[in-house]
Amino acid sequence: MRIPILKLYNCLLVSIQWELDDQTALQFQEDLLHKIHETGANGVVIDLTSIDFIDSFIAKVLGDVINMSNLMGVKVVITGIQPAVAITLIELGIGLDNVLTALDLEKGLEKLQQELGE
Amino acid sequence: MSIQSCVTIINEWDIVAARQLGRNVAKELGFGIVDQARITTAISELARNIFLYAGKGQICIDKLNEGGKVGLAINATDNGPGISDIRQVMEDGFSTSGGLGAGLPGVKRLMDQFDIESSPGDGTKIKATKWLR
Numbered sequence: 001m002r003i004p005i006l007k008l009y010n011c012l013l014v015s016i017q018w019e020l021d022d023q024t025a026l027q028f029q030e031d032l033l034h035k036i037h038e039t040g041a042n043g044v045v046i047d048l049t050s051i052d053f054i055d056s057f058i059a060k061v062l063g064d065v066i067n068m069s070n071l072m073g074v075k076v077v078i079t080g081i082q083p084a085v086a087i088t089l090i091e092l093g094i095g096l097d098n099v100l101t102a103l104d105l106e107k108g109l110e111k112l113q114q115e116l117g118e
Numbered sequence: 119m120s121i122q123s124c125v126t127i128i129n130e131w132d133i134v135a136a137r138q139l140g141r142n143v144a145k146e147l148g149f150g151i152v153d154q155a156r157i158t159t160a161i162s163e164l165a166r167n168i169f170l171y172a173g174k175g176q177i178c179i180d181k182l183n184e185g186g187k188v189g190l191a192i193n194a195t196d197n198g199p200g201i202s203d204i205r206q207v208m209e210d211g212f213s214t215s216g217g218l219g220a221g222l223p224g225v226k227r228l229m230d231q232f233d234i235e236s237s238p239g240d241g242t243k244i245k246a247t248k249w250l251r
Contacts, residue, residue, distance in 0.1 A: 021131065021134050052158075053159050053162070055162035056163060056221070091224065091228050093221055
């Protein structure tokens with residue numbers, strides 16, 4: 001199954017709604033970069049509200065896609081990380097340093113607009 | 119006393135199956151949301167290590183009840199190449215795969231007890247336990 005990527009004005013919106021397997025995660029990486037290229041979007045919000053755990057593989061795929069998007073000149077904000085996910089990621093030793101985050105989608109979109117200076 | 123169920127790890131889908139099994143057992147035993155996430159994550163990391171380094175192995179989930187103490191044990195076993203320097207792999211930041219698969223120290227932090235037995239050519243046996251508080 002592919003993760004839907006929606007365009008909203010100059011941004012792309014992604015809400016990950018189910019547990020990611022390796023293939024879906026890697027497919028998403030490619031799909032997002034192609035969508036950025038295709039739409040000319042300036043920013044991306046990836047919402048993880050429905051995700052109840054993130055292992056080191058998913059964290060690496062997410063971190064990589066953020067760096068790849070940055071290379072293309074696009075800012076990415078991650079939103080909706082649940083308390084249990086934050087706790088396990090830090091205990092696992094994954095800080096996702098230098099990643100823009102916000103509590104929820106609304107705050108994420110605000111943050112993105114600030115970052116983009118709009 | 120313990121009741122065991124197992125998943126054989128051969129491909130990426132088995133990693134998903136193993137963590138779903140673990141999450142279901144954790145839920146059933148009454149673990150909270152955060153401990154469920156810890157257990158699920160630990161299983162995912164151990165299953166991925168099997169997939170990446172050994173190619174094939176098994177994840178077994180034990181329901182424990184020791185003198186009224188309820189817990190869950192993850193048993194990860196494989197007949198892969200084994201680990202020559204266990205102390206080295208238990209150091210934060212050590213990886214032979216460039217960041218894929220987890221550090222075992224991370225798994226140790228997620229769980230309450232962590233035991234590892236391994237020697238080159240003999241495979242690896244890891245037992246990680248979480249107790250219900």
